[in-house]
Amino acid sequence: MSAETTAPRAPRRDEAKIPGSLRRYSVMAYVVGVMLAVLVFVGVPLNYGFGVPEVSAVVSPIHGFLFIVYLVAAFDLALKARFTGKGTALVLLAGVVPLLSFWVERRVSRRVRAGLPV
Secondary structure (H helix, E strand, O other), rough: OOOOHHHOOOOOOOOOOOOHHHHHHHHHHHHHHHHHHHHHHHHHHHHHHOOHHHHHHHHHHHHHHHHHHHHHHHHHHHHHOOOHHHHHHHHHOOOOOOOOHHHHHHHHHHHHHHHHOO
């Protein structure tokens, strides 16, 4: 037996399905980022500063639903591109911090397209 046949193999990436998953993730990262920015930078100041809760009342549930869709899209990409556990957790949490999803999406997209681990 040679050393090649006994060495454990790294899990294979599902190359054929990665582009679709990456596109879905990218779209959701931008949508969630915009919704969170609107909520934090417009809705919250209007609600607590000026007593106008309507923007926050409309944007909050929409962002909440879209965040769940973002989590599904990010987890789908993580499975297909074989993200590390730490990388998966960081990508999933990026939709919680305002404007972070834009930066993380750009970084993840570049690494996935280059075939590098995330």
